Amino acid sequence: MYVFFTTDHTSFKTMGRSLLAQSTDHARNFTHLYDFSRDKFINVAPVVVENGAIPGLPESSGKGVLLWGSGVYRLSDPYLAYVPLNRVEDQNSFRYYAGLNENGTTRWSTMEAEAIPLFNQGCLGELSVAWNPYLHKWLMLYNCRSPRGINFRVADSPWGPWSAPQVLFNGWRDEGYCHFMHASWLSRWCDTVNDFGRGFTWGGAYGPYMLPAFFTGDENTSTIYYVMSTWNPYQVVLMKSTLIIED
Numbered sequence: 001m002y003v004f005f006t007t008d009h010t011s012f013k014t015m016g017r018s019l020l021a022q023s024t025d026h027a028r029n030f031t032h033l034y035d036f037s038r039d040k041f042i043n044v045a046p047v048v049v050e051n052g053a054i055p056g057l058p059e060s061s062g063k064g065v066l067l068w069g070s071g072v073y074r075l076s077d078p079y080l081a082y083v084p085l086n087r088v089e090d091q092n093s094f095r096y097y098a099g100l101n102e103n104g105t106t107r108w109s110t111m112e113a114e115a116i117p118l119f120n121q122g123c124l125g126e127l128s129v130a131w132n133p134y135l136h137k138w139l140m141l142y143n144c145r146s147p148r149g150i151n152f153r154v155a156d157s158p159w160g161p162w163s164a165p166q167v168l169f170n171g172w173r174d175e176g177y178c179h180f181m182h183a184s185w186l187s188r189w190c191d192t193v194n195d196f197g198r199g200f201t202w203g204g205a206y207g208p209y210m211l212p213a214f215f216t217g218d219e220n221t222s223t224i225y226y227v228m229s230t231w232n233p234y235q236v237v238l239m240k241s242t243l244i245i246e247d
Helices: none
Strands: 002-007 017-022 031-037 043-050 063-070 078-084 095-100 106-109 127-132 137-145 148-155 166-169 206-210 221-229 236-244
Touching (some): 043 127
Antiparallel strands (some): 221 236
């Protein structure tokens, strides 16, 4: 088992470094393999893929890992990396998406510094990405301050082009506040779901991590499941949303 961890929380930096660790005893113990990033891949969303199913990857056979990432916490654009699955323990085997060549083919670099943003929004921290087999789209979820809430985008290829952002979950519109997310008592008195001593602290939606094994749907519609944190109460909730592709 391989797990990416994010660490190095300080008073002036929420997250400062990601690392890769391995467990051979069902997650009872982990061995640190290497520090992965202090730059563009501090929060990451890994997906194992069949290389031959996605034209444009650095490898055309076997399995690989696509890794979407963000840098400075909640101030970042998203980036993309790739590594062959059987070489994930070799940090030098990672390749970073560096754009398209003039002939439209993908360009991959050995240098993280050459990774380019997949789109510009500058609010990403926590994110998750999954292939939706019903919509035949890549789906990205992330929390953002503008537009506020859980945003989503879709794309035909892992590197895009990605659609414009839409709000999947809004705390007021979708009845999170005053129900399972706390609204500060300085604003209104509509719930008591807050943690002890945090009555004047707002809840907030973040950390939307998809559960693609439970997706359902058809050619134009898909119901997705994901977990989401609410800050106050400091809990994780299970969510579902239905996406529809309109003609």
